Amino acid sequence: MNISTTIMPENRCSSINELFDDHIQMLSRWHRAKYYHILCQKHSNLACFYDNDYFMCLCDIDRHANCFKFDYRPVDNSFGYNYCENDAQCYLDNITCPTSFSCACKECYFGTRCQFTTIxxxxxxxxxxxxxxxxxxxxxxxxxxxxxxxxxxxxxxxxxxxxxxxxxxxxxxxxxxxxxxxxxxxxxxxxxxxxxxxxxxxxxxxxxxxxxxxxxxxxxxxxxxxxxxxxxxxxxxxxxxxxxxxxxxxxxxxxxxxxxxxxxxxxxxxxxxxxxxxxxxxxxxxxxxxxxxxxxxxxxxxxxxxxxxxxxxxxxxxxxxxxxxxxxxxxxxxxxxxxxxxxxxxxxxxxxxxxxxxxxxxxxxxxxxxxxxxxxxxxxxxxxxxxxxxxxxxxxxxxxxxxxxxxxxxxxxxxxxxxxxxxxxxxxxxxxxxxxxxxxxxxxxxxx
The missing domain is CATH 1.20.1070.10 (Rhodopsin 7-helix transmembrane proteins)
Structure with a gap:
């Protein structure tokens, strides 16, 4: 399955914290899941949303929520050796034998290895x-x-x-x-x-x-x-x-x-x-x-x-x-x-x-x-x-x-x-x- 999209502000995946009322957010994970389809139907421009606890959901053409397990929390998998500068988080393509890496820079740092700053x-x-x-x-x-x-x-x-x-x-x-x-x-x-x-x-x-x-x-x-x-x-x-x-x-x-x-x-x-x-x-x-x-x-x-x-x-x-x-x-x-x-x-x-x-x-x-x-x-x-x-x-x-x-x-x-x-x-x-x-x-x- 190939999915293509354009990176635009309106296509941002929102958190359920922005979409659900407080009483639904307080429900358990599986009880919350019952209400996912309502979000797709209620918000006609909503393309996707995520549950901080477990799920990422896509709203299809019929306005149904298709959800899958998604760990949204970034984890530094460089295991001690950081290819990035200035305490940036380093992500390897392969833990055992990495061939490439990417860096998540801190605020006000930039560059492919976060080597520059304007602080x-x-x-x-x-x-x-x-x-x-x-x-x-x-x-x-x-x-x-x-x-x-x-x-x-x-x-x-x-x-x-x-x-x-x-x-x-x-x-x-x-x-x-x-x-x-x-x-x-x-x-x-x-x-x-x-x-x-x-x-x-x-x-x-x-x-x-x-x-x-x-x-x-x-x-x-x-x-x-x-x-x-x-x-x-x-x-x-x-x-x-x-x-x-x-x-x-x-x-x-x-x-x-x-x-x-x-x-x-x-x-x-x-x-x-x-x-x-x-x-x-x-x-x-x-x-x-x-x-x-x-x-x-x-x-x-x-x-x-x-x-x-x-x-x-x-x-x-x-x-x-x-x-x-x-x-x-x-x-x-x-x-x-x-x-x-x-x-x-x-x-x-x-x-x-x-x-x-x-x-x-x-x-x-x-x-x-x-x-x-x-x-x-x-x-x-x-x-x-x-x-x-x-x-x-x-x-x-x-x-x-x-x-x-x-x-x-x-x-x-x-x-x-x-x-x-x-x-x-x-x-x-x-x-x-x-x-x-x-x-x-x-x-x-x-x-x-």
Whole structure:
């Protein structure tokens, strides 16, 4: 007997708990069975139903109930060896000599072996986009998600090159490097460019590996271990460096004429080294828990991460710590700058009220406030997408998570825009530097 049907919500087999009154549900199994035919006759669209205790019933064309024994409760028959990831239930086709298996994933996990998840903060591109890349299919025939992601990645890289070049031209000048702020900004510019380079390589290698163009396991393992580790670490380093910029400005206001530029430069160099060592060390657990997973069913090789429960808690804490704290410090420092300057000027300008002075300082230092506000707004968007959205249970609708992932690379692209274009001092430094570069080129190539 061959039975075929279409998987549709209205064809779902309902439980008798949804169909019978309470007094019928309380009857014994065989007494309940007497009423099964009534359900088929009463509900004309009912195709099937099941009794939690024993039976599965099909309503035939004459609206009679044909029932058979059916154990609806899934039983893990893997007997100790689980082919599935993340504590998913494993079902073998044959207990004695299995030739295939299937996995029942927990909530928010997906993949043929439940190897991916969208729970928590700090998602990987493999989790979000991996299944959208079709193996052994040319790029021209790939999904829209892949084509749009490739376009965005290319656009991000072009902007990053321009931002890096313009930022280095500005922050390498002698006046910019007189204090720690300039050193932090130069380091942030270099770090941001490194982030985008690693991201570009990450995307390229993921695309080529899932299209089955790169198949060397040693290369894939090295890429799996290193790329996400350095991407997370340098992204956090960039966040800390932008926070250091505003705290240096707060210290400058607090110390006033006592501010020591030489000492500021020395502290900045040491602090940059310390931030790099601290951040890299805090993420050092990541490479040791990354492995390659062979998906024999789809002929793919995946980069997966396997954490114990304690390491998972630590990893989540580290991701959130390196994200939230720098942005909070950055915003608080910006407000402190404005308030401190207003207080200082209120002592000398008695004719103006403190509120008027505060408003004046907001207007005068709006470039500093705007730079922090832009970063904080982007951070809030990432938080909302990461924690407020429902988890991705399949690969059919990855757009929200793709958007959240690409939004995380906006801050590294804004160094020149928010720290140079919004600042009168650095705009002047940029103009002077470009004039010097233009004169140098003209003299070297004898151009008029």
């Amino acid at each position: 928590g903060f700090g998602l990987s591109l493999d989790d979000i986009l991996g299944y959208s890349i079709w193996s052994n299919v040319p790029f021209s025939k790939q999904s829209n998600a892949v084509k749009i992601s490739t376009l965005l990645t290319t656009l991000i890289f072009i902007i990053a090159v321009l931002d890096f070049a313009l930022s280095v031209i500005t922050f390498q000048t002698k006046r910019s490097l007189e204090v720690g702020v300039g050193i932090y900004l130069l380091a942030a510019s270099i770090t941001s460019f490194i982030i985008i380079i690693i991201f570009g390589l990450k995307y390229l290698f993921l695309l080529l590996s899932q299209m089955a163009i790169i198949t060397n396991n040693s290369f894939l393992l090295g890429n799996c271990i290193c790329t996400d580790f350095f991407l997370k670490a340098f992204s956090s380093i960039g966040d800390w460096l932008t926070a250091c910029v505003n705290f240096e400005r707060v210290i400058t206001i607090l110390l006033g004429v006592k501010f020591n530029k030489a000492r500021s430069k020395k502290i900045a160099k040491r602090l940059i080294l310390g931030i790099n060592l601290f951040t890299l060390t805090s993420f050092i657990h990541d490479p040791f828990h990354r492995h390659l997973l062979e998906d024999t069913e789809e002929q793919r090789t995946w980069c997966v991460i396997r954490y114990s429960s304690s390491v998972r808690i630590y990893a989540s804490f580290v991701n959130i710590f390196h994200f939230i704290l720098p942005f909070c410090l950055n915003f608080i420092a910006t407000l402190a700058i404005i308030v401190l300057i207003a207080r200082e000027k209120s002592k000398t300008r008695q004719e103006q009220t403190y509120r008027e002075l505060l408003c004046n300082q907001f207007h005068q230092h709006k470039h500093r406030l705007l730079s922090s506000l832009v970063l904080v707004i982007v951070a809030i968007l990432r938080l909302i997408i990461s924690f407020a959205s429902t988890c991705m249970k399949s690969v059919r609708n990855p757009w929200l998570f793709i958007g959240g992932y690409f939004i995380s690379f906006i801050p590294p692209l804004l160094i020149f825009a928010i720290f140079v274009l919004l600042s009168e001092f650095y705009r002047k430094e940029f103009k002077d530097a470009t004039v010097r570069i233009r004169k140098t080129i003209q003299n070297r190539f004898h151009l008029q």
